[in-house]
Structures are given as structure tokens and as C-alpha cells.
Amino acid sequence: KFTNKKLPPGPRGLPLIGNLHMFGENLHQDLGKISKKYGPIMSIHFGLVPVIVASSPHAAEQFLKIHDLIFASRPSNEVAETVFYNRRNLVSSNYGPYWRNMRKLCTLYLLSNAKIQSFQPMRKKQVQILVDLMKQERNVIDVSAKIASLSANMSCLMIFGKKYMDEDLDEKGFNALIQDILCIAGLPNFAEFFPCLRVLDLQGFTRRSKELAKLFDEFLERVIDEHVCDKFSHEQKDMVDTLMEIMQSGEGEFEFDRRHVKAILLDLLVASMDTSATTIDWILAELLSHPNVMKKLQNELEQVVGKNRMVEESDLENLEYLEMVIKESSRLHPVAPLLIPHESIEDCEVDGFHIPKGSRLLINVWTIGRDPDIWVEPEKFKPERFQGSNIDLRGRHFELLPFGSGRRSCPGLQLGLTTVRLVLAQLVHCFDWELPNGMTPKDIDMTEKFGLVTTRVQHLRLIPKYRLHI
Ligand code: HEM
Numbered sequence: 001k002f003t004n005k006k007l008p009p010g011p012r013g014l015p016l017i018g019n020l021h022m023f024g025e026n027l028h029q030d031l032g033k034i035s036k037k038y039g040p041i042m043s044i045h046f047g048l049v050p051v052i053v054a055s056s057p058h059a060a061e062q063f064l065k066i067h068d069l070i071f072a073s074r075p076s077n078e079v080a081e082t083v084f085y086n087r088r089n090l091v092s093s094n095y096g097p098y099w100r101n102m103r104k105l106c107t108l109y110l111l112s113n114a115k116i117q118s119f120q121p122m123r124k125k126q127v128q129i130l131v132d133l134m135k136q137e138r139n140v141i142d143v144s145a146k147i148a149s150l151s152a153n154m155s156c157l158m159i160f161g162k163k164y165m166d167e168d169l170d171e172k173g174f175n176a177l178i179q180d181i182l183c184i185a186g187l188p189n190f191a192e193f194f195p196c197l198r199v200l201d202l203q204g205f206t207r208r209s210k211e212l213a214k215l216f217d218e219f220l221e222r223v224i225d226e227h228v229c230d231k232f233s234h235e236q237k238d239m240v241d242t243l244m245e246i247m248q249s250g251e252g253e254f255e256f257d258r259r260h261v262k263a264i265l266l267d268l269l270v271a272s273m274d275t276s277a278t279t280i281d282w283i284l285a286e287l288l289s290h291p292n293v294m295k296k297l298q299n300e301l302e303q304v305v306g307k308n309r310m311v312e313e314s315d316l317e318n319l320e321y322l323e324m325v326i327k328e329s330s331r332l333h334p335v336a337p338l339l340i341p342h343e344s345i346e347d348c349e350v351d352g353f354h355i356p357k358g359s360r361l362l363i364n365v366w367t368i369g370r371d372p373d374i375w376v377e378p379e380k381f382k383p384e385r386f387q388g389s390n391i392d393l394r395g396r397h398f399e400l401l402p403f404g405s406g407r408r409s410c411p412g413l414q415l416g417l418t419t420v421r422l423v424l425a426q427l428v429h430c431f432d433w434e435l436p437n438g439m440t441p442k443d444i445d446m447t448e449k450f451g452l453v454t455t456r457v458q459h460l461r462l463i464p465k466y467r468l469h470i
Helices: 027-038 057-066 078-082 097-110 114-118 120-136 143-160 174-185 193-202 205-229 238-247 258-291 292-302 313-318 318-333 365-371 413-430
Strands: 041-046 049-055 348-350 351-353 360-363 431-434 461-466
Touching: 027 041, 027 143, 027 313, 027 365, 049 057, 057 348, 057 360, 057 365, 078 174, 078 205, 097 238, 097 258, 114 120, 114 193, 114 413, 120 143, 120 313, 120 413, 120 461, 143 174, 143 238, 143 258, 143 413, 143 461, 174 205, 174 258, 205 258, 258 292, 258 318, 292 318, 292 413, 313 413, 318 365, 318 413, 413 431
Parallel strands: 049 360
Antiparallel strands: 041 049, 348 351, 431 461
16 A cells, blocks of 8 residues: 555664663653654654654644544553553543543533533632631642642542542552552553563562552442442532443443443543643742743732632633743643653554554654744743734644644543633732742752653742732
8 A cells, every 4th residue: 555665764773672772761851852863753662662753743733633543542551451440441442432432421421511610619619728728827838739639639529529538548648649550651661562571570560550450449449339329428410420320321332330430430530630730830830930920920810800809710711811821831841741642553654654553652742842943932931922822722733732632632621721720820819929948930940750740850849928808
């Protein structure tokens, strides 16, 4: 079928390990450097697995729009199989009828605008609890940890109908276990690239995946049992209720039992908790590094909301500068800098290059966001660059893709953005934030820690000064 079998260019690999020796802790940055030499469609190898890296808006559009269908699958991995019930979740399931149906159900019943709206009072209450707590504080607080807990609480209330405390799962704690899942799923797993090493479990991933699978399965069983017996009364229909209803109605049009319910519940938890919290953390860190931007945002809030009340969700659509700030931070710090790996289901030709079936695809949105050919002074944090621009966050403009684009793009975009906008607006409106111990804005550390969700290495420790008149 293909006359031209030329693979995309890329660095020569070593026998067996391919290019794995070229990568340090920050895979997205290393790939960015290498792609400068080999171009926006690059071919490398993780062990024996062929990997294609796209690093320009044009290349991203080729894979996520023009040839979207061919690249709409996901590679398998240890965590997907062990922890997510043999890939019955949405994030890691193969492209096909199961994924299509499940995605439709999730968008229609769990992540629709009406559903997001129904959780508005819950969000308001949880943010209020955090603001009240911070109002009392005179000392330095770990704001990153507080934002992570707030996000975890909001996710749990939405998905399970109640907050779960760290001790509900394991002595290691709820948040830490979710981090473990993201970590194992995000790091290069040698057993995947060299199947013969699988039995040796050199990185201990198999053992840890099995432990995590057991812990979460017991937890999810308990949660479902509680709902079935209605041991705790909850005012509002949560996502467990909705999924159980779908299961009982037979509307799934495919096999749908407890394993599917559990896989989707865990998926939603993992996909929502850290992404939203980390996005907020990065934005706050940039605002603290740029006091002029912080001031301008506070001025906007003063004009739209005023100092006599807190922010309401209905205010959010009037906060234009906030939107620019979110876009600018998402450009520099996309929380999933390589998106989630895609996999091709057929041979394909892209820009004259042959891409074999079964290639893994990484879209380096981090590099695209910092490309000097696309952005003026790309390393500078300047929200004003989006003034009057039609570039949005929805994946229609391939130079800015924090939620991906096309069939596999984030179905939780609206929910995630609502959380990010509300929490950020409230924290910036209610408080002035002081840096501790003579720290200056220049001292804020922006070092990244790569993972499926890429976080800042340092937590933000700040002193809140309440600034409203109520
Ligand atoms: C600011 C917050 C968020 C960001 C930045 C974000 C980003 C992303 C990205 C980059 C992807 C991968 C796209 C790709 O592979 O092409 C993704 C997938 C996904 N996200 Fe989000 N996300 C966020 C919040 C959420 C929330 C709140 C939920 C649901 C509760 C969610 C559910 C999912 C799911 C289920 C997928 C997998 C979709 C599939 O494979 O079909 N996300 N997200």
C-alpha cells in the first residue's frame, strides 16, 4: 500500500535498549531538546517499542485531527491491567466499541454540564471551608497541600458522595496512593519494553501494582456496598449512584458489572484529583513570581466582584484576565506535558513518513508551548499575549493543548476548568499572599517533576492575609 517506507528521523538507538539511555528524569524536556535536531515528527525507541514524538502544532494536528482515528488507541501497561480491572477504565482502554460506549456514557451522565452544575453548592461549601480555615492562620501554611486536599475532597464528594480520609484506605494515605498509581503508570517500565524481564520485576512495579489493586478494590467494594445498603444518607446523587443505575438499567449495551463500575470510579478519581490541583498550584506559583500580574488579577476581581463578597461561579465568565492567566500558565506548564500515550491501530503515512501500526505516540505539548517560532519570548509569563487572540483551551488550536484534542481529548475539561477557575479566583480574591522568611518572587522554584501529572518539586509555603470586608 505504501510506496514510501521512510520512517521519521531520529537519533540512533543502542541494541535492545533503543534510546532509553538518552533520557533523565524529565522525559518531556529531553525529548524537546532531541526534537530540535530531528524535527517535529521524530522516531525513537523505548527498548523494542517504536515511539513517535510530535513537537509542532502542524504535527499535532496531523495525529490528533487528520489521522485521529488511527491514533485513538492506548498502549497497555501494568497499572492499566492490574489496578484498572484489565483496562475496563476509560483512560487506558483500547479504541473500539467498548471505549466508544463507555466514553459516551461518561460524557452524557457523569461529566455533562447539568451534572457539573449540580455539584456547584458542594464546590462552594468546600472552598468556603478552606477560606475560613486560612482566615484564622497567622503563620506559614503549605498551600500546595491545602489545594491538593481541597481537590481530593471535591472529587470524593462528587464521585462517592462523601469525603474519605487518609486512614480510610491504608496507613500510607489516600493522596499518597493516588500518587503511587500515577507514578508507576507514568515512569518508563522496563518490563513493558523488554517482555523477557517481566518475571524479574526489577523495578518492583508488578508487586506494587498488585498491592495497590488490592487496596483500591477493597475500598471500592466498600464504597459500593455502602451505596447499595444506603448506609450513609447523601442528599445528592453521586457518581456511584449514577453508575449503579446504568449497570442495573442495562443501558450500557455491553457487559457492565461491578468491575466496570469500579474501573470507571477509580479512573475519575485519578483523572480529576491531581490534574486540577496541580494546574492551580502552577498558576499560583506564576502569580507569586509576577506580583504585577497578581495585582492586575486582583483588580479585575475587585471590579467584577467587589470586596464585599466572595466569588460566585456565576462571576467566572466575566473574568477575562483570569482566563488569560490560566491559558498562559497552561502554555508553560501543561500538567500532562506529553498528554497520555496514544497507540496506532494501523500503518499510516504522515507528512510522507511511514508510521507502523502499534507505534506509541507522544505529543510534546510542553515543547510546543515554548517554541520561539510560535510564541514571542516564549519563556516569559505574559498573560497579555492572549489579549484579543482567539486561541482557547479546547483543543481547536494546536499550539495550546493542555487537554489534548480529538477523540481521546479530556472529557473532564469543563469540570476541571470550573474547579481551577473557582478555586484560583477565590484564593486570589480573598487573600494577599506573603512569602515567608525574606523570600522574594525570584526565589520561587519552578523546577518540574515529570510524571503522568507533572508537578512542581517544591510546595508553596505562604502566609495568607485576608483582604475582603466581610
Ligand atoms: C485541569 C484539569 C485537567 C487537565 C489539565 C486534564 C488533562 C487531560 C489530558 C491531557 C488528557 C489526555 C488527552 C490525550 O491523551 O490526548 C486527559 C484525559 C482524560 N481526562 Fe482529563 N484533565 C483534567 C481534568 C479531568 C477531570 C476533572 C476528569 C474527570 C473527572 C478527567 C477525565 C479524563 C479522562 C477519563 C481521560 C481519558 C480520556 C480517554 O482516554 O478517552 N480529566 N485529561
